[in-house]
Amino acid sequence: MAAVERGRTTRVGESAEGAEPFADALAALVADEKDRLRRELTGGSAAAGGTPPELASALAALRFEVAELRGRMESLQASVDAVAARLGERDPAGEEG
Amino acid sequence: MSARGRAIAAVALRRAAAAAWQARFGLRRGRARREAVARQLRLACEDLGPAFIKLGQLASVRPDVFGPEVVFELERLQDRIPAAPYAEVRAIVTAELGAPPERVFASFDPEPVATASIAQVHAATLRRDVRPVVGAPLAAGTRLAVKVVRPGAEAAIAADLGVARRWAARLARVPRLARWRPEALLGEFEATLASELDLRNEGRVADRFAFDFADDPLVVVPRVVWPHTTRRVLTTEFVDGWRLSELGDAQRAGIDARGLAAHGAEVFLRQVLHFGRFHADLHPANLFVTPDGRICYLDFGIVGRTTPGQRIAIAQVLAALVHGDAERALRYSRVLGLEVPAARVGEVRSAVDGLMRAHLLGRGSTDVRGFALGFLAMLADFRIAVPEGYGLLVKALVTVEGVARAIYPDIDIVETAGPFATRLIAAQLAQPERLRERVPAALRAALRELVA
Numbered sequence: 001m002a003a004v005e006r007g008r009t010t011r012v013g014e015s016a017e018g019a020e021p022f023a024d025a026l027a028a029l030v031a032d033e034k035d036r037l038r039r040e041l042t043g044g045s046a047a048a049g050g051t052p053p054e055l056a057s058a059l060a061a062l063r064f065e066v067a068e069l070r071g072r073m074e075s076l077q078a079s080v081d082a083v084a085a086r087l088g089e090r091d092p093a094g095e096e097g
Numbered sequence: 098m099s100a101r102g103r104a105i106a107a108v109a110l111r112r113a114a115a116a117a118w119q120a121r122f123g124l125r126r127g128r129a130r131r132e133a134v135a136r137q138l139r140l141a142c143e144d145l146g147p148a149f150i151k152l153g154q155l156a157s158v159r160p161d162v163f164g165p166e167v168v169f170e171l172e173r174l175q176d177r178i179p180a181a182p183y184a185e186v187r188a189i190v191t192a193e194l195g196a197p198p199e200r201v202f203a204s205f206d207p208e209p210v211a212t213a214s215i216a217q218v219h220a221a222t223l224r225r226d227v228r229p230v231v232g233a234p235l236a237a238g239t240r241l242a243v244k245v246v247r248p249g250a251e252a253a254i255a256a257d258l259g260v261a262r263r264w265a266a267r268l269a270r271v272p273r274l275a276r277w278r279p280e281a282l283l284g285e286f287e288a289t290l291a292s293e294l295d296l297r298n299e300g301r302v303a304d305r306f307a308f309d310f311a312d313d314p315l316v317v318v319p320r321v322v323w324p325h326t327t328r329r330v331l332t333t334e335f336v337d338g339w340r341l342s343e344l345g346d347a348q349r350a351g352i353d354a355r356g357l358a359a360h361g362a363e364v365f366l367r368q369v370l371h372f373g374r375f376h377a378d379l380h381p382a383n384l385f386v387t388p389d390g391r392i393c394y395l396d397f398g399i400v401g402r403t404t405p406g407q408r409i410a411i412a413q414v415l416a417a418l419v420h421g422d423a424e425r426a427l428r429y430s431r432v433l434g435l436e437v438p439a440a441r442v443g444e445v446r447s448a449v450d451g452l453m454r455a456h457l458l459g460r461g462s463t464d465v466r467g468f469a470l471g472f473l474a475m476l477a478d479f480r481i482a483v484p485e486g487y488g489l490l491v492k493a494l495v496t497v498e499g500v501a502r503a504i505y506p507d508i509d510i511v512e513t514a515g516p517f518a519t520r521l522i523a524a525q526l527a528q529p530e531r532l533r534e535r536v537p538a539a540l541r542a543a544l545r546e547l548v549a
Contacts (some may be wrong), residue, residue, distance in 0.1 A: 048155050064308045067230040071304065071323035073299055082195035 147214035148257035161488035352390035434484030
């Protein structure tokens with residue numbers, strides 16, 4: 001961590017003045033890159049589905065679920081109508097007719 | 098014993114005697130003997146009718162239980178079932194949809210376009226506009242395929258399964274056969290069969306498949322007409338095309354056969370490696386090519402599933418096959434449940450290496466089927482158990498090769514799979530959770546390298 005702190009205070013050109021300043025500057029660079037990636041990654045997961053493509057994908061999935069439910073309802077309604085027709089309650093084909 | 102029980106016993110004895118003769122009463126050894134037994138087993142299933150044909154078809158996707166010869170023989174099972182009388186079909190449609198077919202549909206063809214052990218399919222026309230779960234609305238007048246469970250199929254299957262259960266109980270008491278767990282296996286088959294007899298399940302899987310591939314213009318899944326679909330009737334749009342077995346040079350000339358075959362293989366890999374659910378019952382009757390050069394998928398009766406962890410391992414195994422890396426293939430097969438005893442790792446690796454050289458890395462086109470047959474036989478020889486999902490996948494890969502070759506005979510399926518598996522591995526490694534694991538280590542390594 002000390003190397004990272006030293007590296008962060010290194011001014012342009014100083015890192016070329018020997019192995020130690022170079023390693024400090026590099027350590028700081030790597031730490032900054034890790035921080036940036038961490039922010040990006042944690043930000044990405046926290047706001048999952050936040051970008052327009054992700055939102056579009058989530059919307060499509062939701063629409064599919066709703067449509068699937070509608071399909072099940074329509075199928076069940078067909079079965080209900082069929083049993084009702086057998087009981088003589090009403091004639092679904094005639095209603096649609 | 099019931100009359101049906103006696104009939105089943107008679108067929109079993111006759112086919113066992115034929116198998117014994119063809120195997121020269123045990124004088125023929127190894128593969129020749131196993132193939133003779135497998136052939137008679139298939140013929141016995143065909144003799145015994147729908148329930149046993151279905152059981153045989155289910156067994157054909159279980160290389161974890163049955164030897165490769167049996168599995169690949171049973172996939173040739175054919176339903177030679179005469180069409181059920183129209184009056185009986187009409188009665189089922191009327192009972193299921195509340196009105197006779199001629200009133201539910203604008204037209205309904207009494208002659209079926211296809212018949213199989215469980216159901217038969219009739220062409221019809223839609224009477225009113227319908228909104229499907231996936232895709233554009235279906236307009237009145239659209240041609241339909243109405244799949245109807247055959248009259249009496251459920252009762253006949255239930256009766257045959259009753260007999261099969263008694264046989265399974267007897268077989269379970271035979272020490273040499275007990276390891277097959279006949280009763281448990283039959284229980285699994287019964288559950289699958291029950292699911293297949295409820296045609297709504299097939300409709301749901303078809304919708305999901307259509308949704309998964311909604312962005313793929315080359316994939317067609319017939320849209321389901323839910324208001325005319327119930328447990329025993331599945332109504333979908335009718336898609337014209339050629340079954341793979343009907344695809345001749347003339348049809349191939351009008352489409353990009355090579356591109357379509359490669360795309361078909363990619364579609365399968367997307368199912369396995371991206372979506373985690375795949376059509377596990379592909380065969381030439383279950384898909385066809387449309388005149389405008391697209392692939393149409395039908396019959397989603399058997400679906401395999403893969404977890405995210407398995408998908409990465411499968412991609413790694415595929416990449417290992419492409420590059421001929423036996424050690425890597427076995428390492429990732431272990432993740433998929435394939436347990437090779439430590440003492441035999443060297444022998445098995447060497448055998449896999451030999452199979453890869455013989456079937457995948459030689460000159461000319463690769464032969465996944467030959468590799469899979471050799472691989473499964475080798476595992477059986479070493480008495481290494483094949484995990485269920487692993488076996489299903491191996492079998493499915495072989496089928497995909499067969500299907501791709503039916504479209505374009507010269508296709509090299511391994512060459513096609515290579516770039517896709519590599520892209521998938523790269524994509525998996527680039528996922529945030531994987532990066533989170535790997536980036537710090539990679540940066541540390543890079544730093545060490547730089548300051549050394």
